[in-house]
Amino acid sequence: MAENKVTLWYDFAKGLWDESPTFRQLLGMCPTLAVTNIAINGLAMGLATSFVLICSSVVVSMVRSLVPAGVRIPVYVVIIATFVTLADMFMAGNFPVISKALGPYVPLIVVNCIILGRAEAFASRNNVGRSFIDALGMGVGFSLALTVLGSVRELLGNGSVFGARILGSWFEPWVIMILPGGAFITLGLMIGGINMLRNRKKKPAPACEV
Amino acid sequence: MDLVLIFLSAAIVNNFVLSYFLGICPFLGVSNKIEKSVSMGAATTFVMVLAALATWLINNYILIPYNMGYLQYVSFIIVIASLVQFVEMFIRKASPALYRGLGIFLPLITTNCAILGLALFAALRQYNFIQTVVFAFAAGVGFTLALVIMAGIREELDRAPVPEAFKGAPITLIIAGLLALAFMGFAGLISG
Numbered sequence: 001m002a003e004n005k006v007t008l009w010y011d012f013a014k015g016l017w018d019e020s021p022t023f024r025q026l027l028g029m030c031p032t033l034a035v036t037n038i039a040i041n042g043l044a045m046g047l048a049t050s051f052v053l054i055c056s057s058v059v060v061s062m063v064r065s066l067v068p069a070g071v072r073i074p075v076y077v078v079i080i081a082t083f084v085t086l087a088d089m090f091m092a093g094n095f096p097v098i099s100k101a102l103g104p105y106v107p108l109i110v111v112n113c114i115i116l117g118r119a120e121a122f123a124s125r126n127n128v129g130r131s132f133i134d135a136l137g138m139g140v141g142f143s144l145a146l147t148v149l150g151s152v153r154e155l156l157g158n159g160s161v162f163g164a165r166i167l168g169s170w171f172e173p174w175v176i177m178i179l180p181g182g183a184f185i186t187l188g189l190m191i192g193g194i195n196m197l198r199n200r201k202k203k204p205a206p207a208c209e210v
Numbered sequence: 211m212d213l214v215l216i217f218l219s220a221a222i223v224n225n226f227v228l229s230y231f232l233g234i235c236p237f238l239g240v241s242n243k244i245e246k247s248v249s250m251g252a253a254t255t256f257v258m259v260l261a262a263l264a265t266w267l268i269n270n271y272i273l274i275p276y277n278m279g280y281l282q283y284v285s286f287i288i289v290i291a292s293l294v295q296f297v298e299m300f301i302r303k304a305s306p307a308l309y310r311g312l313g314i315f316l317p318l319i320t321t322n323c324a325i326l327g328l329a330l331f332a333a334l335r336q337y338n339f340i341q342t343v344v345f346a347f348a349a350g351v352g353f354t355l356a357l358v359i360m361a362g363i364r365e366e367l368d369r370a371p372v373p374e375a376f377k378g379a380p381i382t383l384i385i386a387g388l389l390a391l392a393f394m395g396f397a398g399l400i401s402g
Contacts, residue, residue, distance in 0.1 A: 026379050029234035030323045074291060081284040089280070104330040107283045111323045113235060180229045181394065184387030192373075192380035199375055 008133050015137030021114045022145035023194050028114040031105050032146060033183040039162045042150025044098045046143025048091060048106060050136075052083045053115050057123040057135035064124045076119045077110070084109045114142060153177045153186055213344045216337075220348035223399055226324050227356040228390040233324030237357060238382055247361040248354065255350025257297060257319050258328055261290050262346035265329035266339060286329050294319055324353055359389065 021027045031049065036042040056079050067075050088106045091099040099106065109115070118138055123131040151161045157177030159167035176182045226232045236250060265286050273279055298316045302309045319325060328349050332342045363385055372381050 026238065029238065030231045030327075033234065034231040074288070077287055077291060078284060081287050085280060085283050088283070104327060104334060107330055108232075108323050108327055110283055110287050111326050176391070179390075179394065180231070181387045181390040183231070184383045184390055188376075188380045188383030188387060191383065192376040195375035195380065 011130055011133045012137035015141035020141045020145060021138055022142060023191055027117055028112045030108060033187060034105050035102055036146055036150040036153055037178040038154040039147055039150035041101055042146035045102060046146040048087045049109050049112060050139025050143055051087050052080060052109050053118060053139045054135040055083045056080045056115055057118055057131045058128055060119045060123040061128045061131035076116060080115050081110045114138060149186060153182055216341055216344050217348040218399060220345050221352040223396045225352045225356055225393055226349050227353055228393045232327040233322050233353055236322055238379060242361060242364050244358060244361045247357040251354025251357050253316060254319055254353055257294060258325055258350040259343060259346045261293055261325050262328055262332055262342050264289050264293055266342045269333050286326060290325050
């Protein structure tokens, strides 16, 4: 029982740091870079992707014994595309402004490698419960990464976070941060920084176990 | 004139990789040797033009007349995935030499967001048939250009003393950022 809980917690938590889709696996780079010019867009994209990820993981896990191996990828893709259509219509109906800002990047969730990756690597081999938790962890990790990236870019490029002004009028916005170039550079520096943290933690060989 | 504008815009000013962020995965993964990048770029351009043709026909002759816009994403992705399969089988039969050059890249292309992105952009902007073909070709040329430039830089990068933590993806992303800045210089080419 206790062991079971540990596994479920691990299934969830690995998506946040150890196997963070954005910072460790470098999956789903297109939306990560494209929509994070302001924090709210990053968060919205993260939530939409999480929705699709969770729903399609659960469905893939449910049908995993029914689908012949030869046609599994097309089947997964159709499942994913269905949920993406749902998410797109929901956003267009309820949040038209954000939906317009994200534009074609919402339908592009279909080809987000995180989703197909989790369907293939996890949901097609595990039961519904574990697949749900795994997708939830990955979704939260992805949303978190996108929100952080969006916040940094909005803060430096516009002096605000989530539309709330943080830096005073003395601050000259770095326009580059909200342009495409800023996206690449910020993400590159963040991944490099995380690698540094990781290497520092690893280097002094642990004498006693943590 | 209109077509020239579409071409320049898609190939250089609004480069698919450097300003729309489409096709980043192969951009980060494959762009380490110039030769490989040229093959990958050629294969992608080829599939892009075919996919744009196929999705244009479906969108304008099936989805729009029968008012089935909600099936757009599902049908586009199925068409693209099966198209790539067919192209792979056809090339393997028709030209083994070409297959050796392009073949290994074809499966990768299905999950390249640049293809689906291209189809969606063309549908969104309501391009006509000729415009769609030019747009697709230009997007492919732009993708190849970005890939080859990046590969050239990365071949040199192997000899540069990059800090341990920044090796691989981080330094590639930062270089891509600088490239994107350089490409911004073309923005004045097309006004509006």
